[in-house]
Amino acid sequence: MNTDSVYDELGVSPVVNATGTKTRIGGSRIRPDALEAMNRAAEEFVRLSDLQARASERIAEVTGAEAGYVTSGAASALTLGAAACIAGDDLGRMARLPATDTPAEIVVPRTHRTGYDHALRASGATIVDVGMNDRYLGTGSHNTEPWEIADAITEHTVAVAYMAKEYTEPPLSTVTAIAHEHEVPVIVDAAAELPPTSNFERFVNEGADLVAFSGGKAIRGPQTTGILAGRRDLIRSVAAQHLDMHAAADVYTPPSDLVDVDRLGGVPRQGIGRLMKVGKEELVGLLVALDRFIEEDHGALREEWHKRSKRLADALDRVPGVSTEISAAEEVAVAPEVVVTVAPDVAVTDATTVVGDLRQENPRVFVGADSLPEAFTVNPMCLDEEETTYVLERLRAHLGGNGN
Template identity: 25%
Template structure:
C-alpha cells in the first residue's frame, strides 16, 4: 500500500470524518469488488442492464422500480428533470425550453443547504426553479402548502444532518400536503440508512447514495413509482448522459444493496464499545476533554466529541492533523465552538492509535 501512495505522490488518509465525498466516501467489500470486476470484464446491452438491475433492486426494496444513477446529486437533477418533462421526448432534447412553465420546486428554507454543492444547483441543473417555504429555523405543513400554485412541479425534502433539524415538518407531513394537491414528493435521503422508511411515509421518489450507508461504489439510486422512474430513466438520453454510470459500478451497487439488506451496518452500540477506549485515551491528553455523543440528526451513529482548551483553537488542531502523513480528517462542523468530532465508522484500532499519537504531538506544543 505504501508503494502505491509513493508511486503517485499521494498522501495516506485516515477518515475520521464519516462518509465524506471529499475523501472518496467509503471502503467497499470484497463481494462488491468482485461484482465490479465481473462488470469490468464483460459486455452488456447497457439499456437492458439498467432495466434489469433496477427490477432486481425493486424486488429487494419492495417498490415499483429503481433507476441506478451515478450519484445522489445526479438523482436530484434527473428526478427534477423527469417530473418537469413528464415523459416528453421533446423535453429530453430541450430540457430548458421556455414552453414549459411548470418548473417550481418547493423546498423548505432550512433544507436549501450546501452539502458539497448547493441543493438549488442540482435543482436548477434539472431545469427547476427553487421556491423556499418557511424560514431558516422553521417550516410547517402550512408554510409548505401556501407556496403551491399552478407552476409547482414538485416538492423536494432533504433528509440530512446538514439541514435544520428543529421545528421542521416531517416527510409524512410533506407527503400529506403533496397528495392533497396532487404534487409529487421527492425525498433526497442520500446518507440515510433505512431504505424502506420514506417510501412507506408517502414519498413518490426517494434518492440514495450508493457509497454512503451501503458502502458501495460511486453510484446512487432513485426508487419509487413506476411512471416516475420511467421518466427518470428517460433522462439518460438527455441531461443524464453527462452523469452516466459505468457497468462495473452498476453491478457493484446492486451487490452492495443486497449485502446491506442481509447484514446491515455497524450498530450504534458497536460504535460506542469501540469508542470507549479511544475516548479514555483522548482524556489522558492535556488540554483535551472527550466524550461519546450521538449524531445530531438522531441517527444510530456515535462519535467522539473532543473539546480543545483555549490555548490552541480547534481549527488549529484540525489543520495540524491534516498536515502530516497520514493526513487525519475529522468532522469540523463545531470547530467554531472549540469542538472536534471523530467518526470511527471507517477507522480501525491501529488508525485510532495513530490519531492518539498525533494528538499527543500536537498538544505538547500548547
C-alpha cells in the same frame, strides 16, 4: 503505520479517514465482493438497459417502491428525479432541458436548503423557499408551517423537495400529504441516511415519490453510484433521459418495465442524464454491495463503532483542556461520533490548529471540522483498529497528551 499504497507511488498523500463517508476524501471502502464483481463485469459486455431493469427490480424489492434506478451518485439522482418531475413522458420537454417552456418550480422548506440543492436546479428547476428560521430565535414557533408549503404550490410547481435529517420539519408524512393533495410529487434527499436498513422503506412508507440514497457511503458500493427509488412513471422518465438513446426506431426495444416506448411515442434524444452515465462495472458493484449491506449485522457494527468511539473519548478526556462527548445515535443518524472540545486557555493548542495541522501530515488525518472553532469530531465509521490507534496517537501528540 504502513503507507505503502498506490497513492504513495503516485506521489499523493493518502488519508486516514476519521471523519466518515465524505466524498472529498473518497467516501468509503468498496466491499471486496463488490470489487471482485466489478472486475468480472469489466470482462464482458451487456445492454445497460437490461442491467438497469434488473437493478430496478432489486431496488424495488429492498425499498418497497414501485421501481428504482442506479445513478452516478445521490446528487445525480436528485437531478434526474427533478428532470422526471419536469418532463414526465414529454419528449419535447426532455429534449429542451435544462431550458423549460413554462416555469418549473420546486418548493423547499428554507431549513432544508443545502449546497446539494444545486442538483435540483441543474435540471432547469427554480427553487421556491418557504418558512423561516424562527426556532433558532427561541420563540417556540416552527421553522416551516405546513400551510406555508401548501401556499407556495401553484400551477408551476413540479415537486416538493425534502432533506431527510433528524432535525428537519415538518414531518415527511405531513409534507407528502400536502403535496399529494395538490397532485405534486415529493423528492427526498436521503443520501447519508443508511443505516438502519429500515430507512430504505421508511421514506417510501411516509409517502415519498422519489428517494435518493448514496451507493458509496454505508452501502460501500462504488463511490460514483447512487440509488433512486420511487414511482414507476417517474423512474421511466429518468431512464428515458439517462440511457444512451442513439438508437434506430425500428429496432428500439428497451425493457418494457423500464422504458414505455408506446407511451413515449418515439425514441428520446440524448437527455440531460447523458453526462451522468453509469458503467456496467459500477452497476454490478452497487447491486452486489446492496445485497451485502442488507445481510450485514448493523447492530454489531453500531456496537463496534460505539466501542471505538469510547476508546477515543476515554483517552482524550485525560488530556488537559480537552473534553469529549459521544453523540447520541438519533433516528436517522449513522455512527456515534466523538465531539472533542478544546479549551485553548488550558490546552496547548486550539481545535482549528489541530484540524489544520493533521491535514498537512503524511498520511493526512481528516477529522470533522463542522464544530470549529471550539471543537472537532472523530467518526469511527471508516477506521479499523490500527487506524484508530494511529489517529489517537496523532491527536494526543498535537493536544499534548501521552500514551494510548
